[in-house]
Amino acid sequence: MKIIGIVGSPRKIKGNTGRLVLEVLKGAEAEGATCETVALPGGTIKPCKGCDVCHKKGVCPQKDDFEDLKARIIASDGVVLASPNYISSVSAQLKAFMDRCCGVVHCLGFEGRYGASVVTSGGGDEEPIAEYMNQFLLTTGITPVGSVWANMGTLPNNAFTPEIVAAAQALGRKLVHDWHNHITSPEIEERKTRFKDRMRQLMLYCRQEWPFEYQYWEKTRGM
Ligand SMILES: Cc1cc2nc3c(=O)[nH]c(=O)nc-3n(C[C@H](O)[C@H](O)[C@H](O)COP(=O)(O)O)c2cc1C
Numbered sequence: 001m002k003i004i005g006i007v008g009s010p011r012k013i014k015g016n017t018g019r020l021v022l023e024v025l026k027g028a029e030a031e032g033a034t035c036e037t038v039a040l041p042g043g044t045i046k047p048c049k050g051c052d053v054c055h056k057k058g059v060c061p062q063k064d065d066f067e068d069l070k071a072r073i074i075a076s077d078g079v080v081l082a083s084p085n086y087i088s089s090v091s092a093q094l095k096a097f098m099d100r101c102c103g104v105v106h107c108l109g110f111e112g113r114y115g116a117s118v119v120t121s122g123g124g125d126e127e128p129i130a131e132y133m134n135q136f137l138l139t140t141g142i143t144p145v146g147s148v149w150a151n152m153g154t155l156p157n158n159a160f161t162p163e164i165v166a167a168a169q170a171l172g173r174k175l176v177h178d179w180h181n182h183i184t185s186p187e188i189e190e191r192k193t194r195f196k197d198r199m200r201q202l203m204l205y206c207r208q209e210w211p212f213e214y215q216y217w218e219k220t221r222g223m
Pocket of ligand 1: 015121125
């Protein structure tokens with residue numbers, strides 16, 4: 001299994017979020033996965049311009065790292081999405097990437113892959129952010145298997161407790177195990193089906209306006 005860890009922090013892999021991602025990947029590697037990490041420090045993936053070209057042509061006209069990262073995700077089997085808590089949400093750096101995935105979301109273009117989310121904070125509120133990130137994964141077609149987080153304000157010297165390390169590594173192992181055995185849950189499948197139905201309706205409605213996306217659906221799923 002190939003996994004890509006995406007760290008949406010300007011402090012890159014050495015920051016708190018990056019360090020927690022590495023623990024998740026350590027667990028995944030122990031189960032035989034091959035892992036890589038990509039940091040989004042800001043500027044490497046610019047904000048979406050809302051031009052709709054991705055919907056019409058399947059690629060973003062902005063010249064930055066987005067299309068390369070998209071291709072690396074498509075070449076992977078698993079995604080670990082990570083962000084610091086920035087004002088009770090994901091970082092702007094990660095949000096820029098998520099927004100640029102709008103065309104991927106319409107096509108559920110990462111379908112078949114498995115994923116997990118990682119959040120660190122200075123003082124709390126990680127869970128709704130992790131849930132939001134897992135919902136994003138789901139809307140790209142990825143099956144989310146869970147999340148892990150750490151409130152750095154409770155950790156002397158910013159050192160993760162053995163419990164947090166164990167939870168992170170267990171999440172990495174679960175990611176590999178669930179992907180390998182095609183494990184999912186009725187709740188996740190129900191949410192995926194509902195979202196897919198929504199996107200199918202959108203494609204039917206916008207088929208003239210967004211030819212790439214309509215043809216992608218026709219080719220991969222039939223309409
Ligand atoms: C711009 C900014 C906004 C932040 N907002 C919050 C917040 O709303 N709540 C919180 O608990 N921590 C907040 N923090 C703290 C970070 O979430 C925390 O330090 C995190 O572990 C940083 O991760 P990193 O080292 O990977 O960048 C904020 C930090 C920054 C720089």
